[in-house]
Amino acid sequence: xxxxxxxxxxxxxxxxxxxxxxxxxxxxxxxxxxxxxxxxxxxxxxxxxxxxxxxxxxxxxxxxxxxxxxxxxxxxxxxxxxxxxxxxxxxxxxxxxxxxxxxxxxxxxxxxx
Amino acid sequence: xxxxxxxxxxxxxxxxxxxxxxxxxxxxxxxxxxxxxxxxxxxxxxxxxxxxxxxxxxxxxxxxxxxxxxxxxxxxxxxxxxxxxxxxxxxxxxxxxxxxxxxxxxxxxxxx
Numbered sequence: 184x185x186x187x188x189x190x191x192x193x194x195x196x197x198x199x200x201x202x203x204x205x206x207x208x209x210x211x212x213x214x215x216x217x218x219x220x221x222x223x224x225x226x227x228x229x230x231x232x233x234x235x236x237x238x239x240x241x242x243x244x245x246x247x248x249x250x251x252x253x254x255x256x257x258x259x260x261x262x263x264x265x266x267x268x269x270x271x272x273x274x275x276x277x278x279x280x281x282x283x284x285x286x287x288x289x290x291x292x293x294x295x296x
Numbered sequence: 297x298x299x300x301x302x303x304x305x306x307x308x309x310x311x312x313x314x315x316x317x318x319x320x321x322x323x324x325x326x327x328x329x330x331x332x333x334x335x336x337x338x339x340x341x342x343x344x345x346x347x348x349x350x351x352x353x354x355x356x357x358x359x360x361x362x363x364x365x366x367x368x369x370x371x372x373x374x375x376x377x378x379x380x381x382x383x384x385x386x387x388x389x390x391x392x393x394x395x396x397x398x399x400x401x402x403x404x405x406x407x408x
């Protein structure tokens with residue numbers, strides 16, 4: 184247990200569906216992150232939030248929409264995804280953006296059919 | 297641009313010592329981290345090197361040479377539970393931000 188939880192753990196959705204991934208951290212951290220992990224590829228940073236403000240968007244398609252309502256919760260809203268978006272989506276948090284240690288959740292395994 | 301290279305797979309026997317190398321190219325380098333990820337699990341932090349030299353934490357040690365843009369993770373007295381993927385990650389100023397960029401990971405298989 185790293186103190187970061189993600190739901191759901193597995194998700195299958197069609198290309199026309201809308202779904203949301205949820206992340207919650209119980210560590211009192213101020214920075215939260217979304218990463219995408221595909222087979223044989225490095226973890227790709229998608230979004231960074233610091234004190235509930237989005238501070239980084241790494242050229243992610245608009246079909247992925249993040250939301251950070253407070254410092255403990257992070258969402259990733261999904262709509263009209265493509266099969267190539269199938270991957271493990273990992274949430275992480277750190278004390279602040281300058282902290283070198285990130286704490287990861289177990290991820291959501293997403294399959295787009 | 298940024299790039300990190302590490303071997304894709306390493307196999308070793310229980311009780312042995314294994315070294316996983318990582319070379320990187322980046323700008324505004326701050327430090328090198330190592331993470332462990334078991335199948336189906338979350339990446340977990342192992343170590344961080346900002347300065348040259350060896351950092352030891354139990355059976356695991358991590359080394360950094362900033363002048364060579366090179367680091368390694370050393371695992372001693374290997375156990376079956378060490379079978380996992382190991383990722384190096386650089387912390388740098390690339391893209392104008394302070395962020396982690398990960399390598400593709402090294403799959404370590406520990407055999408009896």
